[in-house]
Amino acid sequence: MYLNESMHTALADADEDLIVFDLAGIEERYTTLLRELPDVAVRFAMKACPVDEVLACLARQGAGFDAAGPQEIAQAIATGVPVERIHYGNTIKSDRNIADAYRLGVRDFATDSLEDVAAIAEHAPGSRVFCRLATSGDGALWGLSRKFGCSAADAVLILERARAEGLVPAGLSVHVGSQQMTTEAWQDAIDRLADVLATLNRRGIRPDHINLGGGLPALGYLDKRGRLLDPPLDKIFAVIREGIRRLREVSAAPLDFLLEPGRYFVADNGAIRARVSRLSSREQLDGVRQYWLYLTCGKFNGLYEMDELQYRLVFPSHGGTEYVPAVIAGPTCDSDDAYAHEDNLVQVPKGIASGDPVWILSCGAYVTSYTTQGFNGFSPLPYLCVDGVSLEGLV
Template sequence: MRAALAVATEDVIVYDLDGIGRQYTALCAELPGFSVRFAMKACPVDEVLGHLAGLGSGFDAASPQEIVQALRTGVAPELIHYGNTVKSDANIDEAYRLGVRDFATDSPEDVAAIAEHAPGSRVFCRVATTGDGALWGLSRKFGCSPEDALRVLDAARAAGLVPSGLSVHVGSQQMTADAWGEAIETLAGVLEALNRHGIVPDRINLGGGLPALGVLDRHGRPLEPPLDKMFAVIREGVERLRAVNAAPLDFLLEPGRHLVADHGAIRAHVARLTSRHRLDGTREDWLYLSCGKFNGLYEMDQLQYRLEFPTRPGGQSVDAVVAGPTCDSDDAYAQEDGLVRVPRTIASGDPVWVHSCGAYAAAYATRGFNGFRPLPYTCVGGSAPDGAAA
């Protein structure tokens, strides 16, 4: 990969398809029997999606446009579900026309719309979680209470839909195994209530949240999520949920960043290393990169990406704030203590590798804020061509 890009003069996102494939295979080995629905929003790159489809993955889509992109991989419509609980009538109608028959929901109003525009479809109700322990909790916009879940699926049954299951999402980049245990206990309680009400789901979707391993926290320290313990809790939870349901259960996952984050990197360049005094008289060094929050590093205010600089013998280093090239003050690592050790000899134009940024690098890029265009990408390994337009 490095040799192929050694003479590159422009920034580029590089996705390692073989690494993504190994991550997928490892996940399936840890959680045998689970069906995977890759969360497309994490990496909407055709070559990545095609590679995962070839390995057996389905897709979690959040819009008709994502459904169309998923179908281009050749995957069957029954391996695509509409996982977004926010859908207009037109969205539902288009998804149904494209062949999707599995819809997430969390409100009676959405159920009524699905019944009208996607009659006879299967619905799974998303149950809210606290999001505690995650870098990005998802506790407000999506999901309903356990009590509402019973009402939502009862309304689905009355409207001629199939109340097929329940789902949760414990928060993006979840860092605790306890979050999975708490979510599973909540689901067990909802399953028992549904069964008493004559509704017997046939699937449980444990959503996303599995973490990336190579990113750093805001202080530059390894995050070190207890992944083995997470898998153990999930495997135990499968048995717990099967024990309380009156019929067999299938299990799904919607991994996103867990599959792609650590297998994507950006080859960027140094814009400038500067030093100046703040108003309080303290001196501060800043390293400006050619890419930042708006074209590849959207999550840089909540975590740090590992940087790799050219190796030069000797020389001193400085602790610098890392920032992107735009005039937006949010285009930077957290500034209170998010300092990075940088070679003092680094010069404008020097290459820099930004590691573990395969999740959301392409998805969150703007069309060109401040004139800094979205980064192109290339894929290495697998059967993908060695270049594509972003």
């Protein structure tokens, strides 16, 4: 991936560890999404990057927000977006959560169970509900296949119960899994939606919208072997466009469409400036001598997703020097705080020294929301937002 001039400058000028977000890059992704899918409204998945400046940037572009609880709802409202563009997208809600969201003005709630419908009817009377269908999660780095969503048969029962309870059975939703790498997952989700939509039409229920969820992939990740992931984004967009056309043909009423992208906007538009703690070598129990590169940033203060992917590292003060294969690890006393092992070591400069800067690219998604509040005494990363304009390839 490339850093634009503003990002490059911010990383180069930083004296301490921080994460930099490129607001212009986020705006560019938003423009691209609407160009590819002009028939959808965007509800940014706040959990991916609950940074006020990022939320304000997306709100200015016309996005709404997918919130997971009252605190996110309040943060979304603070951007100035109309509350009608905020929905409660979490199917897991306590009675108090529902009542608080209703008090804040939210009237659109996700659901996937009869019990949740009863609670919404009691604590958010007259609200609109959309039912989340389960998907397999196949093809995604994080499948989301068991905790959320219901069967097609349950979806019909749930929306019928919603209608009986005085709620508006307003829609259906899916989520194909986070960082979805295949077109087949989207096609399967659309098939499921079409089948349920047809059944609902026969039961006299006319949803007015379909929420296609999140899952749009970032482009700058490396796989566990250090190879650039190559999601077929253009083909994914084509499948979604065709799916929208098909679902409108199936529906007995006009349909609006929503998407809930998160990492697609922010992952490639965030980079961390960290430092080297130490490059060391130790003989392991199998007799093999192994290099370890310890960084000041790891799983618990920015790189939580390291279990499923690698991030591209840049060593700005070392070019053309001798490199050695190393395990990359964070600073804590936790054995899980490492993201390369055995057959997928990372090439690092042999001459690198404690205190040298390291840039970690395409890490803007979930870096702030997953961060602990100081696990093992290591502080969360501060952040900086820049508004880059030049897309020159500087890295």
